[in-house]
Amino acid sequence: MLVTKKTKYTLGFAATSCALLATFQNFRAIPGAQSCSAAKVNEVLEGATPGKTAVKVNCSMKLNSTNVITKQVVIEGAASSGVVFNCNGATLESYGGGDALLVRSKAITKNGVKSWERPENITVSNCKILGGVRVYGMAKNGEGVDLRDSSRQDANHTKRVQANAPKNIIFEKLKIASEARIAFYVSPGVTYLTLKNSAIEGSSPLAIYLDAESGYNSILNNSINTLTDKRELIAVDGSANNLIQGNKFSSLSNGGIYLYRNCGEGGTIRHQAPQKNQILDNIFYYKNYKGSNPSIYLGARNGGKKYCGDDAGFSWGSSANDGDFARNNIVTGNKIYVRGVNEMIISSHASNTVSSNYTVTPETVNNPVVTPPAQSCKSIPVSGACSYDVGKFGDGQRGGVKGYYKLDNKCNYSVRVVASKIGSDSGYIPGKKLTIVGDRGYKYTAELTASEFVVRSSGGQQVCQINR
Numbered sequence: 001m002l003v004t005k006k007t008k009y010t011l012g013f014a015a016t017s018c019a020l021l022a023t024f025q026n027f028r029a030i031p032g033a034q035s036c037s038a039a040k041v042n043e044v045l046e047g048a049t050p051g052k053t054a055v056k057v058n059c060s061m062k063l064n065s066t067n068v069i070t071k072q073v074v075i076e077g078a079a080s081s082g083v084v085f086n087c088n089g090a091t092l093e094s095y096g097g098g099d100a101l102l103v104r105s106k107a108i109t110k111n112g113v114k115s116w117e118r119p120e121n122i123t124v125s126n127c128k129i130l131g132g133v134r135v136y137g138m139a140k141n142g143e144g145v146d147l148r149d150s151s152r153q154d155a156n157h158t159k160r161v162q163a164n165a166p167k168n169i170i171f172e173k174l175k176i177a178s179e180a181r182i183a184f185y186v187s188p189g190v191t192y193l194t195l196k197n198s199a200i201e202g203s204s205p206l207a208i209y210l211d212a213e214s215g216y217n218s219i220l221n222n223s224i225n226t227l228t229d230k231r232e233l234i235a236v237d238g239s240a241n242n243l244i245q246g247n248k249f250s251s252l253s254n255g256g257i258y259l260y261r262n263c264g265e266g267g268t269i270r271h272q273a274p275q276k277n278q279i280l281d282n283i284f285y286y287k288n289y290k291g292s293n294p295s296i297y298l299g300a301r302n303g304g305k306k307y308c309g310d311d312a313g314f315s316w317g318s319s320a321n322d323g324d325f326a327r328n329n330i331v332t333g334n335k336i337y338v339r340g341v342n343e344m345i346i347s348s349h350a351s352n353t354v355s356s357n358y359t360v361t362p363e364t365v366n367n368p369v370v371t372p373p374a375q376s377c378k379s380i381p382v383s384g385a386c387s388y389d390v391g392k393f394g395d396g397q398r399g400g401v402k403g404y405y406k407l408d409n410k411c412n413y414s415v416r417v418v419a420s421k422i423g424s425d426s427g428y429i430p431g432k433k434l435t436i437v438g439d440r441g442y443k444y445t446a447e448l449t450a451s452e453f454v455v456r457s458s459g460g461q462q463v464c465q466i467n468r
Contacts, residue, residue, distance in 0.1 A: 033080065044061070048070040064090060065089030069093065072100060092129045102133075118164060120166065124174070155271070183208065185211070198222045200225070203229075206232065207233045212261075212262065219242070223248050232300075233256055238260075239277070246282065252295065257295070262305075264318055268311060270317050283335045304322075340359055
C-alpha cells in the first residue's frame with residue numbers, strides 16, 4: 001500500500017472516546033458482545049475453501065470439543081469489542097498453515113486521514129491451535145509501511161501506535177503448536193494483553209514475540225517448550241512494562257528471554273526501549289545443554305546489525321542511538337535447573353535489578369532460599385518498613401506487595417501488609433500469619449514468628465524478611 005504525503009496518523013477512534021487508565025490493571029468497561037447467531041456459527045464451522053479461507057467473528061460463541069475450524073478466525077475492530085470466544089477444546093487450524101487466529105484493528109481512511117478502530121476486552125480460551133496467533137494494530141510487525149511512516153512523523157510515535165492497537169486481550173488455556181512461524185506474536189502497540197495457563201509447543205522461529213512499542217502485557221504460568229532453529233524462546237523487542245511470571249521453559253538451546261531493540265530494521269525507528277519489564281518466578285529447565293546462550297539476556301544486541309542505519313536522520317529513538325537501553329528491569333525469583341545463575345542471566349546495565357535467582361535440582365527446587373544471618377532485636381529501629389514492590393517502576397502495580405512492621409518497647413512486632421495499590425490491605429495486626437491478595441489475584445503470605453517477619457509469593461519465593 002502506498003502512503004501519500006497527505007496521510008496523517010491519529011490516536012485512533014477508541015482512544016479519543018475514553019480516558020486511558022494510568023494503571024497496569026485496566027477495567028473491562030465495555031459490555032460483552034452478544035451471542036453469535038446460528039448462521040454465524042455455521043459460517044465458522046464450514047470448511048475452508050480456496051475462495052473463503054477466513055471468517056470474521058464479532059460475537060461471542062462456545063464451540064464443541066469435537067469441532068475443527070479450518071478457516072482463519074479474525075476478530076477485528078471496535079465492533080468485536082467484548083467478544084468471548086470459547087473453543088471448549090475445539091481445534092483451530094488455518095487453511096494453508098498460516099496464522100489460525102488474528103485479533104486486529106480495522107483501518108479506516110477518511111479525507112486523507114488514516115486511523116484504526118481497535119478491539120478491546122476480548123477473551124479467547126480453551127483452544128487447540130495448529131498455527132500461529134497474532135494480535136496487531138497499525139502493522140503486523142515492526143516493518144509495516146504505516147508504522148514506519150508514523151515512527152518518522154514525530155516523537156509521539158509510541159503513544160500513537162498504542163492508541164491504535166488492540167487492548168485488554170486475554171488468552172487462556174490454549175495449546176499452540178506452530179510450525180515454521182512465530183507461535184504467539186504481539187505486534188507493535190498492543191497493550192494489556194495476557195497469555196496465561198497455556199502451552200506452546202511445536203517448532204517455530206520463536207515461541208513469543210513482544211514487538212516494538214507494545215507494553216503492559218502479561219505472560220503468566222505457561223509451559224513453553226518450542227524447538228527453535230536459531231532464536232530465543234521469547235523476544236522482548238522494544239517492549240516495556242511487561243510481566244513474565246511463573247512460566248516453565250525448556251528447549252533452551254538457543255536462549256530463553258532476550259530483551260533488545262531492533263534498531264532500524266525496515267527503516268522503522270524504534271522509539272521505546274525494553275525497560276521496566278519484570279521477569280519473576282520462572283523455571284528454566286536444562287538437562288544436557290552445555291552452551292552459552294543465556295536463560296535471560298537484558299540487552300542482547302546493542303546495535304551491530306547491518307540495517308541499524310536504515311532509520312538514520314532523526315533525533316529520537318533508535319535513529320539517534322542504536323543501543324538497546326535495556327534498563328530498570330527486574331529479574332528475581334527465577335529457578336534454573338543445573339546451570340549457574342551467573343552464566344545464564346546476563347544484564348548489560350547496572351540499573352537492572354537481578355537478585356534472588358537460584359540454581360536448583362529436582363531435590364531443591366521447592367526450597368532454594370537460604371536464610372540470611374539473623375539480626376539482633378536491638379539492631380532493628382523502633383519503627384520502619386520492610387518493603388518489596390515488584391512494580392516499583394510502575395506505581396506499585398501488577399501484584400506488587402509491601403510488608404510493613406513496627407516494634408513496640410518490648411521488641412514485639414505489629415505488622416501491616418499491603419498488596420499493591422489496588423490490592424487488599426491487612427491493616428496493622430499482631431497475628432502470626434495471614435494471606436494477602438494482590439490487584440491481579442496473586443496471593444502472598446505474611447508470617448510472623450518469634451524471630452522474623454517474612455513475606456512469600458504464591459510460588460513460595462521469599463520476597464521480604466526482617467529478622468529480630
